[in-house]
Structures are given as structure tokens and as C-alpha cells.
Amino acid sequence: MTETADHKDSYSPSAEFAAAANAGAELYEQASADRDAFWAEQASRLHWHQPWGQVLDWSDAPVAKWFADGKLNVAYNCVDRHVLDGHGDQVAIHWEGEPGDSRAVTYRELLAEVSRAANYFTELGLEAGDRVAIYMPMVPEAIVAMLACARLGLTHSVVFAGFSPTALRQRVDDASARLIITTDGQWRRGKAAPLKEAVDEALFANGDVPHSVEHVLVVRRTEIEVPWTEGRDLWWHETVTQASPEHEAQPFDAEHPLFILYTSGTTGKPKGILHTSGGYLTQVSYTHHNVFDHKAGQDVYWCTADIGWVTGHSYIVYGPLSNRATQVVYEGTPNFPDEHRHWQIVEKYGVSIYYTAPTLVRTFMKWGREIPAAHDLSSLRLLGSVGEPINPEAWRWYRDVIGAGTAPVVDTWWQTETGAIMISPLPGVTATKPGAAMAPLPGISALVVDEEGKPVQRGETEANGYLVLDQPWPSMLRGIWGDMERYRATYWERYAAQGWYFAGDGAKLDADGDLWVLGRVDDVMNVSGHRISTAEVESALVGHSGVAEAAVVGASDETTGQGIVAFVILTAEAKDTGAALVDELKAEVSREISPIARPREIHVVPELPKTRSGKIMRRLLRDVAEGRELGDTSTLVDPNVFEAIRATKA
Ligand code: WT7
Numbered sequence: 122m123t124e125t126a127d128h129k130d131s132y133s134p135s136a137e138f139a140a141a142a143n144a145g146a147e148l149y150e151q152a153s154a155d156r157d158a159f160w161a162e163q164a165s166r167l168h169w170h171q172p173w174g175q176v177l178d179w180s181d182a183p184v185a186k187w188f189a190d191g192k193l194n195v196a197y198n199c200v201d202r203h204v205l206d207g208h209g210d211q212v213a214i215h216w217e218g219e220p221g222d223s224r225a226v227t228y229r230e231l232l233a234e235v236s237r238a239a240n241y242f243t244e245l246g247l248e249a250g251d252r253v254a255i256y257m258p259m260v261p262e263a264i265v266a267m268l269a270c271a272r273l274g275l276t277h278s279v280v281f282a283g284f285s286p287t288a289l290r291q292r293v294d295d296a297s298a299r300l301i302i303t304t305d306g307q308w309r310r311g312k313a314a315p316l317k318e319a320v321d322e323a324l325f326a327n328g329d330v331p332h333s334v335e336h337v338l339v340v341r342r343t344e345i346e347v348p349w350t351e352g353r354d355l356w357w358h359e360t361v362t363q364a365s366p367e368h369e370a371q372p373f374d375a376e377h378p379l380f381i382l383y384t385s386g387t388t389g390k391p392k393g394i395l396h397t398s399g400g401y402l403t404q405v406s407y408t409h410h411n412v413f414d415h416k417a418g419q420d421v422y423w424c425t426a427d428i429g430w431v432t433g434h435s436y437i438v439y440g441p442l443s444n445r446a447t448q449v450v451y452e453g454t455p456n457f458p459d460e461h462r463h464w465q466i467v468e469k470y471g472v473s474i475y476y477t478a479p480t481l482v483r484t485f486m487k488w489g490r491e492i493p494a495a496h497d498l499s500s501l502r503l504l505g506s507v508g509e510p511i512n513p514e515a516w517r518w519y520r521d522v523i524g525a526g527t528a529p530v531v532d533t534w535w536q537t538e539t540g541a542i543m544i545s546p547l548p549g550v551t552a553t554k555p556g557a558a559m560a561p562l563p564g565i566s567a568l569v570v571d572e573e574g575k576p577v578q579r580g581e582t583e584a585n586g587y588l589v590l591d592q593p594w595p596s597m598l599r600g601i602w603g604d605m606e607r608y609r610a611t612y613w614e615r616y617a618a619q620g621w622y623f624a625g626d627g628a629k630l631d632a633d634g635d636l637w638v639l640g641r642v643d644d645v646m647n648v649s650g651h652r653i654s655t656a657e658v659e660s661a662l663v664g665h666s667g668v669a670e671a672a673v674v675g676a677s678d679e680t681t682g683q684g685i686v687a688f689v690i691l692t693a694e695a696k697d698t699g700a701a702l703v704d705e706l707k708a709e710v711s712r713e714i715s716p717i718a719r720p721r722e723i724h725v726v727p728e729l730p731k732t733r734s735g736k737i738m739r740r741l742l743r744d745v746a747e748g749r750e751l752g753d754t755s756t757l758v759d760p761n762v763f764e765a766i767r768a769t770k771a
Pocket residue numbers: 384430431432506507508509510511532533534535536537538558624625626638639640641647650651652
């Protein structure tokens with residue numbers, strides 16, 4: 122540990138770690154000497170059925186083409202080539218079910234499963250370019266389904282299994298999915314909760330409004346009873362399992378759509394973020410190899426995310442499998458049957474690389490260090506963090522208590538839109554600082570600028586800096602599904618003159634020039650690393666007959682990063698029944714969106730603070746929610762509204 126200009130501690134990699142690391146400092150030099158050549162070299166780590174003509178074509182900005190004219194098969198890269206290279210017996214997935222059952226899937230078995238699914242999807246008449254919705258808990262078949270789609274050029278849209286039927290239907294309709302793959306139910310803290318039922322609810326919702334879904338394919342997991350529509354519904358074990366395990370992967374264009382993943386923006390309508398094949402796989406593979414220092418055949422890797430989020434796509438499915446990882450996939454929650462679960466799993470499989478979210482680290486801190494201390498965690502040699510800013514205290518605890526004071530911690534900044542890690546230390550190179558994402562990776566370019574686009578100065582800690590990406594990158598989104606105008610407006614309008622991508626995050630550079638990401642600067646909340654829009658929660662609240670108006674803010678929360686705080690005005694007919702009403706409104710949001718969007722607090726208020734143009738001043742509501750002195754209220758129509766609002770909080 123050494124002292125730096127304005128931060129107390131910084132941690133250099135040990136000489137031993139640095140000597141064996143996949144990535145050395147020369148990567149930065151190679152990338153800055155010739156960016157295109159650098160990315161071409163990274164792409165060469167993959168198997169291409171046909172070589173590309175041009176590394177980057179940015180002539181149609183902001184829609185990039187990477188490795189144009191190149192052809193590859195994403196699933197072949199993640200599965201087949203490892204078997205062909207003689208690693209068929211290596212375990213790809215150590216799957217750990219929540220109730221305690223487990224299953225090891227080798228690369229050879231994975232290939233057979235993916236081939237079966239691909240054969241059956243073809244039998245169903247699905248063709249390259251069709252969309253498939255995947256609404257599943259963390260079971261191996263979910264990964265098989267994603268890879269089978271990739272193998273056939275079907276574009277998957279994974280919908281987090283915690284989302285409501287309404288949210289599922291919205292996503293299925295937006296993408297016009299022909300097939301939904303799901304499970305009968307999912308294990309949640311020892312109980313089997315229905316899931317197929319939610320699919321039926323989604324499809325029968327909206328009355329007679331027709332939907333695009335022809336079949337629902339159901340994996341048996343919990344054996345609970347399911348509603349069944351003859352002809353439409355199919356059991357996985359009666360169809361996929363019976364199909365042939367032989368299938369030859371066909372090549373697809375580098376720019377062939379690989380997946381759509383819906384994420385929250387600043388309006389109530391989720392955005393279908395579109396990712397394509399060659400550039401995406403290149404960057405997830407490159408970052409997984411270098412940021413996690415992953416060594417095939419030696420490491421046991423565990424990313425605790427869910428496949429419903431981009432972290433699951435990039436760092437459970439495509440990154441690790443393209444690098445022939447042996448990884449743990451865990452179905453359940455970290456405290457079932459008790460708070461030892463993660464450390465038992467680390468011990469059982471000898472996990473060496475562990476990647477999780479700051480919220481979980483803070484939760485472990487609350488549970489106490491004696492819990493991890495009861496286990497042999499000596500296999501852990503690298504720790505990663507993602508999804509939200511990690512506070513220095515949690516960072517140090519993570520390194521000291523989980524990483525024995527020696528494991529490098531990589532704080533990785535990226536987004537659904539960026540597809541892969543963008544800003545992060547390189548574990549064998551960077552002297553890390555608790556709480557800082559440090560610097561753009563080799564091949565990536567980012568700036569911290571002010572409102573006008575002027576770079577902020579080092580050490581200007583109070584400056585309002587915005588994070589922008591000033592150069593295209595291989596795994597960048599190629600658009601918003603069905604709404605290219607929104608794509609331009611959301612990401613490219615703010616710094617249109619410069620042609621920069623606006624990330625929506627605030628950032629600063631410290632006196633050493635190292636980068637700190639400070640969190641969202643738009644109306645997007647980050648609760649436990651989950652992205653939720655204020656507008657979506659507001660619209661769920663006003664969907665309740667008792668609510669006339671609602672304003673929602675993210676207030677800082679010790680464990681979850683942010684907590685959702687809502688202020689509602691009731692309709693004339695509604696009665697304020699106190700706690701009963703508040704509970705009912707919270708339940709409404711859970712039902713409409715997901716339990717992850719359930720507000721932490723709801724305050725019934727007589728009025729909301731608005732500007733003269735009628736815009737709700739969320740900044741001031743955040744001040745109230747966090748118990749701070751009010752900021753500038755001069756643009757408010759009626760500054761007195763706060764007295765009334767505060768009175769309801771007391
Ligand atoms: C937003 C993206 C990245 C995959 C999971 C979330 C925040 C993400 C960090 C980090 C500070 C971070 C940002 C970003 N975020 N990683 N290391 N430090 N903030 O993906 O749902 O698309 O959310 O998460 O605010 O914009 P996402």
C-alpha cells in the first residue's frame with residue numbers, strides 16, 4: 122500500500138501476480154499506437170469462418186460496423202472449438218441449484234445440449250433473424266437456450282425472471298418474439314414459485330390483442346403444476362431432449378443481431394438495446410481474459426449476476442465460454458439456507474475469480490466477517506465489482522476479508538449499452554485505489570467533460586464532470602430495437618457537435634488523473650445494481666386508482682446504493698388509510714414491474730414541487746428524501762410546498 126496525491130491508499134499488484142498476468146502495460150502502448158490493428162488482434166482470438174474486410178466502418182455513425190464482411194458463429198466460438206481442441210471433458214458449468222442439487226456440464230455435454238436445442242428450434246420453423254424470449258431462472262437450460270439461439274442466428278431477448286407478466290408482455294410485443302422459453306417454476310428460498318403461470322398471464326393479458334408468440338417451451342425445474350395450452354405449449358424434456366445431438370453451426374455476418382436486452386431509460390418505456398455478433402464477442406472475450414486474468418483450465422470463475430441482466434450475458438455466457446472457462450452458476454439467493462452459502466460454494470469448487478456487485482459486498486459486511494472467516498477462501502485470487510459505485514470502505518473490506526488482503530480488486534465500469542467492460546484496472550498492471558474504476562482499458566477511449574464538452578481538470582473534485590466515450594468500441598450497442606431515433610436522441614444528441622456518446626454518468630478525475638465514476642446524472646435509479654427508471658415507477662403508481670400524481674427519486678441507501686422514495690398525491694376519492702394504503706401502493710409497483718422496483722418509502726403529500734414549465738424538481742425531492750437542507754428553490758412555483766411535504770415525512 123502506498124500514499125498517493127489525494128487518496129490515502131493505493132494497491133500495486135504483487136510482483137508475482139504481475140509476472141504471471143495475462144495483460145501487461147504494453148497493451149496500452151499497442152492500442153494507442155494503432156487502434157484498428159489492436160482490435161484486429163483481439164478479434165483473432167476468435168474463430169472466424171470468413172475473415173473480415175475492414176476492422177471498423179464508422180461512416181454510418183452512430184451505427185458502427187466492426188469486422189464487416191467477416192463471418193463467424195458465436196456458439197461455435199463458445200462451445201464447439203473447445204471440444205475440437207480436445208477439451209471436451211473440461212467442465213464448463215458447475216451448476217449449483219438452490220435446494221442443494223448440483224450438476225456438472227462438460228463442454229462436450231454442452232455441445233450436445235446446444236445442438237439438440239438448435240435442431241428442435243429449427244424443427245419449430247424458427248429462422249435466422251427471428252426473436253426468441255427467454256424468461257428463466259438460473260438453470261443450465263437458460264444458457265443452452267441462449268447459445269442455441271446464437272448458433273442459429275436467432276436473436277434472443279432474455280427477460281429477468283423476476284419481472285412481472287406486464288413487463289414480460291411489453292418486451293415480447295416490442296420484439297415480436299415467436300417463441301418464449303421458460304420453466305414451470307423457480308426456487309426462491311426453499312419455495313417453488315410459479316413462472317410458467319406468469320407467461321400465461323402475460324399472453325392472456327390485453328384481452329384479445331393478438332401477440333406474436335407461437336409456442337411456449339417449458340423446462341421442468343420445480344415440478345409444480347402449470348396451466349397448459351395444447352398445441353402452443355411444449356415440454357423441453359419431450360422435445361429438445363429427444364432431438365439429435367449433432368448439429369453443424371453455420372457462419373453469420375459479424376453484424377448479425379445476437380441479442381436484444383431491455384433496460385430502463387428516462388421514460389416509462391424500456392429500451393431494447395441491440396447487440397450484434399463479431400465486435401461484441403471480441404470485446405467480451407478480450408475483457409474477460411485481461412480484466413479477470415482468466416486462465417483456461419486452471420481458474421474456477423464465478424460471476425454472481427443473473428442472465429436477465431447484461432452482466433449475465435457478457436460475463437456468464439459469452440465472455441467466459443469463449444475463453445473456455447470452468448465456471449460456477451448458482452441458482453439461488455446468497456442467504457439460503459443461510460448466510461454461508463456463497464463461501465461454501467467458493468470452498469466446494471475452489472473458486473479463484475469472483476465477480477459481484479457492491480450491494481452484495483455491503484450486505485456481507487452487515488452479516489459480519491465471521492461468516493467468510495469460517496471458510497477456506499484461499500483459492501480466491503481476484504475479485505471484481507460491477508453495477509454501481511463501490512464505496513472505499515466496502516472495497517477495502519472486500520480485499521481484506523474476502524481477498525485475504527492480497528487479491529487485486531477490479532472495479533469495472535460499463536453498461537448494458539457498452540456490452541462489455543470499458544473502464545477498469547488491469548489487475549497485473551494498475552495500482553488500484555478503493556472506489557475508483559481508474560482508467561479506460563487499452564483500445565477504449567473515454568473523457569470527463571463539462572456541459573460544453575470541455576475536459577475537466579484533474580483534481581477538480583467538485584466539478585460537474587460527465588463521462589463520455591469519444592471513440593466507437595467493438596461491443597457498442599447498434600441501436601434501440603425499433604426506435605433508431607430514440608437511439609440518436611438518448612446517446613448522441615447531447616454532444617452531437619463532437620460526435621461523442623453520452624453515458625449518463627457523472628465522473629471526476631483525481632489529482633493523479635485517475636477516473637472515478639460517481640453515478641447517474643439522469644432520471645435513472647440504481648438499486649442494488651439494478652437499473653430502474655423513475656418514470657416507470659411513477660407510471661406504475663399512477664396506474665393505481667387512488668393516485669393522481671407521483672414523483673419518484675433514488676435516495677442514497679447504505680446497503681442498496683439507492684433506495685426508491687416516492688411522493689404521491691391522492692385522488693379526491695381516495696382515502697389516506699395510512700400504512701395500509703402505502704403497502705397497497707408498494708404491492709402495486711411490485712406487481713406491475715418487479716419486486717426489485719418496490720419503493721422503500723412512499724409519502725402521501727398535498728403537492729409536488731414543480732418548475733413554472735411543470736417539470737417535477739426531483740433534485741429537491743432527493744434533498745428531502747435524504748434529509749438535507751434544500752438546494753436552490755428559486756425556480757419553484759411555490760417554495761412553500763416543501764413545508765407541507767416535510768411535515769408528511771416527520
Ligand atoms: C449503470 C449501467 C455494467 C453491468 C451492470 C449494470 C452504473 C455500472 C459501475 C461502476 C460506478 C457503475 C452506472 C452505469 N455502474 N458499473 N463500476 N462504478 N457505476 O448495467 O444496468 O446497464 O447499468 O450502472 O451508472 O451507467 P446497467
